[in-house]
Amino acid sequence: MNESVKILGIAGSLRKGSYNRAALRSAQKLLPDSARMEIFELDGIPPFNQDLETQPPSAVSEMKSEIRSADAILFVTPEYNYSVPGVLKNAIDWASRPHGDNAWDGKPAAIMGASIGMFGTARAQYHLRQIFVYLNMYALNRPEVMIPSAADKFDATGNLVDEDTRKRIKELMLALTNWTLRLKYTQKKLAAA
Template sequence: MLGPYSIVALVGSLRKESFTLKIANAMAKLAPASLSVAVTTLHDLSFFNQDIEANPPADWLRLREKLQHSNGVLILTPEYNRSIPGVLKNAIDIASRPYGKSSFLGKPIGIVSNSPGPLGGVSAAKHLQTIMPGISGPIMGQPEIYLNGVGDAFDDQGELTKDSLKVVLQQYLEAFAAFVEKQNR
């Protein structure tokens, strides 16, 4: 494998003790040597407003540049009301603009949803699969990953302790590494 490929892991939650952030951090640690995963939170990202698109704020430009300089993107999301959180949709709107110049274009995309409940955020993942085509590169279709029961997967320091989840994340990352390599040839 070539690499390491630079991967942006967009965290679609703002909560300090977010399972999504913990999963992103675990994935950064578990990533194979061919991937360098940069966990990216959205705390300081202002709201998208088309009125200021001609002169975008610095935070928009930073996000766009980070994505443009990457070799791929992992989008990690919890499920809010059977969809993605507003902060994640806001980031996607900012990064995909201006029209025809999406920062996601050509970037292989991986979608990782999670929930402490039994469905693993599947509705949020499906919404991302609806939103991303047309503004991104190829979306990895297999394996899909909907992480359920994540509420007991981490210790008090946020470290992944659930071995079954660790195995799933490692398998997904290996598949994503191969997908990224194929797309970056």
């Protein structure tokens, strides 16, 4: 299979100096040759309003279009109050609505996250996996990339300086690429049957 995989990367943080945004930029540099990644910033996504779901704001329409054109999604999430941040949940809600117009449907997805704490966003990642069930996303189970003590893993300008973390992110990106190609191949076989 000589197919290229288009990954859409989304960081669940708006903070300019976010370790999660830095981790996402690192992932973009650590892709296998058979993949490419575009990053979608959530800065312009307004709070979800069901009154507007059938005629969403242009930033939401753009996001849904980017999701649909991607072969796979990489979520990079901080952890707030044992869960995903509101900005990420808001984007997920917009892109899954209205009922019957779920842009996430059938997308392979991987998760990673960075935290200054010792759990490295484990609880937020597991909560996001629960959300994937309803969205009908195909979560990559392994490898898991949880980046604890993130202040020690990135320099002052957001460059990843920890070699072990770099290795784990590279493994995750290869696994997501292979997982996506496997799912594409299976879908093609089923369609031809």
